[in-house]
């Protein structure tokens with residue numbers, strides 16, 4: 001087991017996200033899943049906003065994907081990293097895909113297996129940061145000590161989520177959104193009202 | 205006559221763009237241990253991120269983040285991550301070719317190619333004069349190549365008509381900076397952004413065009429800094445801004461003159477700085493007095509209250525940093541826009557100290573360095589002026605030629621194409637420039653290309669312009685040559701060669717050496733390696749404002765970049781300019797430049813009632829010649845589109861995904877509508893990275909800024925209609 005997880009945690013701070021997909025690009029370079037990213041970048045609704053946000057495996061303390069797996073193919077390491085399915089065991093039944101509250105696991109038909117983010121086991125096991133947190137241009141994805149990010153940023157890390165009555169705690173932290181920016185932001189709201197209603201706005 | 209030898213379909217089939225999704229040799233090959241890991245830089249924007257390229261069997265098989273490099277600390281945008289996929293590409297040109305009408309692009313030998321080129325140069329120059337053969341270059345090239353091409357044009361080709369694609373990029377900022385500060389460089393390293401209290405971004409889509417800069421801005425905001433964004437589109441960085449001013453395209457001077465007026469009225473002026481270190485304040489004070497926030501609201505469409513707030517924030521900030529880019533620079537008043545920004549910086553006195561600064565964000569890979577070392581039509585190395593007798597004498601001396609032999613000021617890029625169209629320029633050599641995609645008024649550029657008597661293009665892919673060339677020479681990729689580049693911060697960095705050019709392709713500067721030799725000018729180009737060129741360039745730049753004399757390859761490698769000016773060996777370089785409050789004029793004082801608002805060149809009226817603005821997306825670089833060949837990037841953004849506000853869309857019964865025809869006075873284009881609330885309702889936006897029927901430059905116009913000669917890409921008058 002590596003010690004990077006003793007001092008460092010994984011944080012997602014979506015308000016900083018610029019939607020560049022550097023995370024997907026870099027993740028897809030991995031030698032195990034070759035060309036296919038395990039991280040996903042979603043645009044909320046382009047009609048209303050340019051807001052985007054990445055989704056990685058949250059690495060639940062009590063992972064639903066593992067508990068519903070009939071083949072016991074999904075393991076959680078001592079570090080708290082929930083791994084991709086074990087290839088010899090995985091039967092591709094999709095239970096994990098359905099059970100995950102964050103919509104993370106995917107069955108890859110080619111490999112006939114569930115693959116997901118394992119926090120770059122190849123990198124973290126030799127003391128490196130996960131790849132997406134290394135390249136992310138805006139530090140939306142951040143890997144480091146919790147005490148450091150708490151000091152650096154005004155928003156707060158959280159790893160407790162409630163789905164209906166169920167409470168889930170995760171290894172990955174989500175930073176709260178501090179900006180007052182609503183999702184629906186119309187440029188018109190920032191413009192002069194007379195300018196908009198004059199009828200022929202192009203005439204100075 | 206430069207013509208296409210095959211149909212466009214046949215050309216596309218043979219030369220692409222084809223999409224490369226996998227590393228060379230496939231994943232099984234690329235996951236093996238690399239032969240080497242080369243610390244170099246990304247080539248796809250002016251930030252020049254540090255990156256490690258992994259090689260095997262003379263191919264680049266992947267990347268690693270370079271976390272120790274101080275600017276980006278391992279961070280990369282997707283273009284950087286996938287940049288290596290441009291190597292070992294099926295579209296790569298690997299031998300010289302001749303355009304034979306009706307037959308195709310036929311392989312020829314280098315010797316045949318050179319013979320034909322020299323014959324054409326001699327014939328054209330003999331019949332029509334030296335300046336009838338022009339050279340168009342680009343600033344994705346290293347400093348060494350930029351310098352060498354400047355020298356080649358003047359000493360070997362002996363033409364005045366050399367210009368570069370920075371003409372579409374940095375020239376308004378460069379001209380404005382020289383007028384106000386006497387020097388053309390961002391005034392600070394980005395480290396000062398981290399320390400500032402107020403950031404004003406105007407005309408810069410930071411998140412897509414300078415992604416790493418986002419992190420600097422956010423780190424300042426974490427400390428409590430406020431952010432003002434001025435942009436007709438709500439870009440990702442504008443979305444979270446503390447104050448967002450969606451100005452009408454082309455009204456920037458009005459906004460900044462008003463802000464200055466409000467600062468003066470409120471007494472928010474650093475009089476100590478203004479009185480002791482600037483000239484021209486009294487004049488500008490008189491001029492801006494008539495710019496009221498109420499009139500400004502009418503002109504810009506931004507509420508007066510927010511203009512007043514911006515002026516208060518800017519006027520009273522303890523520390524501030526102003527950043528701008530092509531959004532204000534791509535105008536027939538691009539230089540004025542830049543100057544109006546600099547005026548509010550000078551009035552605040554907040555420059556030349558910690559957390560206080562100003563800078564334009566350079567767009568191209570070597571947009572900064574490439575414009576300093578003399579491949580602009582009006583410029584010599586060290587950012588010297590080709591019309592200044594002293595400057596001419598110095599550089600002629602370094603080159604060992606008689607000053608009288610040195611050509612004078614030539615035409616700018618668009619003017620060169622205009623003169624080709626007019627039949628005055630007959631021959632063209634191009635490298636690292638794809639004007640058929642990147643210049644305005646595509647139809648005109650195409651007509652011009654067809655009129656060329658002789659055209660030779662150097663490139664690694666057959667870009668859309670090079671299709672028209674008589675001779676095509678395979679050059680080198682960024683990772684196939686040694687050299688240096690200078691980033692947006694003014695930091696000179698080392699470009700390391702990771703592999704050698706494939707097939708018969710040659711390192712670009714070797715091609716210029718070969719041509720110079722055949723033009724009888726061998727002795728001026730006797731360089732053995734890139735470093736020799738750099739060392740001559742250091743001397744040629746010495747004493748100029750962009751002084752590289754003290755910089756060596758060893759020093760750059762050791763310090764991971766050196767900021768110019770660095771006038772003496774042992775000098776540490778200059779991350780922050782103007783610390784001594786000395787500006788680069790004989791009296792040491794900065795200049796206020798009085799500018800007045802004036803309308804854009806294209807006229808908005810009943811027939812063409814909508815503003816069109818163009819720009820980049822994060823997944824592509826410039827004309828797309830490289831990024832449209834990289835699978836991951838093309839998958840994210842395969843085609844251009846038009847962003848339309850729902851109000852405008854409703855007026856024309858346009859729904860998201862409909863095909864919309866946009867028409868300007870030059871031409872029209874059919875594009876898919878992206879109906880979004882994130883743009884002004886009187887403005888549409890289209891990205892510009894595509895050729896032929898997908899080129900938005902079919903609609904833009906050849907109107908130029910009178911000083912910088914930059915075309916007005918950011919404002920065209922158009923009408924829109926639904927097609928299906």
Ligand code: SF4
Pocket residue numbers: 246247248249250251252253276279280281282283284285414415416
């Ligand atoms: S394109 Fe610019 S931001 Fe992206 S990796 Fe390259 S240098 Fe960095």
